[in-house]
Amino acid sequence: MPICFSAFTWPDNALSACLFCPPMNAPASLPAFTRRPVSAELREALQQRFGARCHTAQAMREQHGVDESIFSVEPPDVVVFAQSTAEVAEVVTLAAQHKVPVIPFGAGSSLEGHLLAVEGGISLDVSGMNAILAVNTEDLTVTVQPGVTREQLNREIRHQGLFFPIDPGADATIGGMCATRASGTNAVRYGTMRENVLALEVVTASGEVIRTGTRAKKSSAGYDLTRLMVGSEGTLGVMTEITLKVYPLPEAVSAATCMFEDISDAVRAVMDIIQMGVPIARCELLDTASVRFVNAYSQLGLPEKTMLLMEFHGSPAGVQEQAETVQAITDEHQGSAFAWANTPEERTRLWTARHTSYFAAVQSRPGCKCITTDTCVPISRLADSLLACIADAEAARIPHFLLGHVGDGNFHMGYLVDPNDAAECALAEQLSDKLVQRAIEMGGTCTGEHGVGLHKMRFLPQECGEGALDMMRAIKQALDPHRIMNPGKIFA
């Protein structure tokens, strides 16, 4: 397993300071995690109850103690594969009795270190809980288990004329997407998981099963527990059923690419599109490097310039009207004539390339790791924010690429670092810190969609303020007094 920061290997059960980061934002500000190992008694109880679905072999533990983040593996003591809400409740109840951590695990595609067992404990794999429990076509809702992936869901509801729009790059599980309040390319029109989860079944930190919300479209019945759970990164309970809004497949869909010589023109075109209130369904930016990477990875043959990749949904006339409005705006900003992808196959090819762009970028530099940013700023500050971070990366001469959901003010800068080059890693983190600092000063956030995990934790005091963080801690303490639910994530 490649190691980015040698100091991030928790050699003696404590997270040491990173030697390479600037002191103000150094992971040194993370606490020294103390492992709470699973006792022989608990391990035996789990093995007796779950048999072949309870694993203690190193390979399985390591696979469950790592994700797509820069961090090295930190394995749990035990991995249990649950198959039902009742089983999840049993595992959490046992963990609560023994006061050991439980880390819910889905597809393992976190980018921020959510899945590392920094205090040891049980990785609770819910990927096998992958049933679609109900499709209410008339109400445009579905209820699914947490291990259903976004692609699986869309495959299974497509023939009923429905789709679920939230699409992080990876084929993440719906449970993981709830946990990180994920979004993706369609959020500019359809919102994020925040707007698209109607209700949840949750196993609380004491092992009790509760329901939050109903299938009604709106409600004023008490505290919004649904949205408290969405984005809580597994730190308040385990989601075991998720009721989502889904949407009728649009009557007409067209995707278009528009090329720009200068990235600043592309960004300013996006700002105009959003400020005009065009109901664009997708509005993605790929810088020249990203286009080059996806060309190489997906054999697309796109002109290697800055690209806007857009999609329009609606009636045939509505799609045409939107496209004409947007083409007029991009024309004003020196964009090329649109190249259209009108067939489902052409569109799938383009969007698959977009979704694999992160992996295309990582493949471009063999052996590299990617340090990814995830800031989101008010749209009026998009150009200022985005252009400044590109200038910084170019001045620092570090391999980088930029892509993102620019219609939301959200973009990802990826620094492609040699994990064995400590100076390069440190430089990338410095650039990332500067980028985040700037976004927060502009009224933005350090994370638009990936979550906090371990990696963004150091930015929360500045972004949220200590008062709001104390309120989060008070909620955590009230709902999980023994700190068993994914401890060490979001805040110390």
Added chain:
Amino acid sequence: MPICFSAFTWPDNALSACLFCPPMNAPASLPAFTRRPVSAELREALQQRFGARCHTAQAMREQHGVDESIFSVEPPDVVVFAQSTAEVAEVVTLAAQHKVPVIPFGAGSSLEGHLLAVEGGISLDVSGMNAILAVNTEDLTVTVQPGVTREQLNREIRHQGLFFPIDPGADATIGGMCATRASGTNAVRYGTMRENVLALEVVTASGEVIRTGTRAKKSSAGYDLTRLMVGSEGTLGVMTEITLKVYPLPEAVSAATCMFEDISDAVRAVMDIIQMGVPIARCELLDTASVRFVNAYSQLGLPEKTMLLMEFHGSPAGVQEQAETVQAITDEHQGSAFAWANTPEERTRLWTARHTSYFAAVQSRPGCKCITTDTCVPISRLADSLLACIADAEAARIPHFLLGHVGDGNFHMGYLVDPNDAAECALAEQLSDKLVQRAIEMGGTCTGEHGVGLHKMRFLPQECGEGALDMMRAIKQALDPHRIMNPGKIFA
């Protein structure tokens, strides 16, 4: 002040059982509230600090201990008019030191008893905090103080080409609308306060000032404190600044009325409109009684039949396309040809009539009080739910009317009762209980937009389950250990 239930007058500082309601849902399940009077020392401290803005006269106290609900006045001990966040923090800090209740007060338009000082204490009137602090036209956001009303906001941003869509019937304050998670006629397209609040400044129960969220359109930075506060009915803190999404005024707007001989046809037309995914901006139903009331109150001269009142927003071509689709659907359900309101003046006249329909109904029976329901069900159950409650009301021969945001599955049944006729009041509550029971069994909620307050509290155990209610109580206990923030509301 008219009294609906004689037993609701808290004669000796305790809320007694209502004699007239069926035992299973009786307000007897409410706890016996104990007043925590403001001490002479605290009263003097408030008077010294706030001078003429601190009131103890009975008239002012009574005005602040009542709202538009069926409940009789329960006055606070002191009323303080705050003018700034710092002043709110001072009042809450003093209240926390003395462990006496604080009840935030805006326009006083709650329908559910939120403003009654059931445990005494301080009514904190923020209606004077009515500044619009920022209009960020490019980002489509505004930041306002809590005392700004929805009509004031729309007046002040209209000339910048913007509007704020959430419109409860009353000219409520934005603070009150946040507190109850309000919605209104535009929610079918634009969402509710849940979807339209980006960030808050809140004075916590200890008097600390915190911020939740940023102006970024989306974020995954920790627990969603914004949405925890939205809908918390003043029980977790006092909102002192609110950042909202606003929208560009649509290029084209058309309103239309469509009449039906039979209400079931109207309801089934609405279900088809929603299930077709038409992006209709407003889709309101008024039964024949409601149309008669608004005719009398607003001199509209509408045909006295069941009416759908709809509005379409978009480009001129888009509006026309939507209207044609909807007209085709209503035709299939025996609706009349649309009558159009195309000028702003005509539309304002219709929507003002819709917004005053509650008052029009109450005026139709001099001396009456209105017991209002607020259920919201999945759209597939709208006809079942709505037609059954009309049948019940007709069988019971109680004066009633029905109107609502049927595009959301949300409607209001109003029972117009003689407050001095105990049997009639009891009958109305019985009908309301049956209606709510049915909605919950259909996967719906007891309150789509009015909040719980005192009046809907008895339904929460069935709707949410004791586990979820316990989680709400744990959060309340963690954030307000001395129960000073609007105690006695939502849950006991």
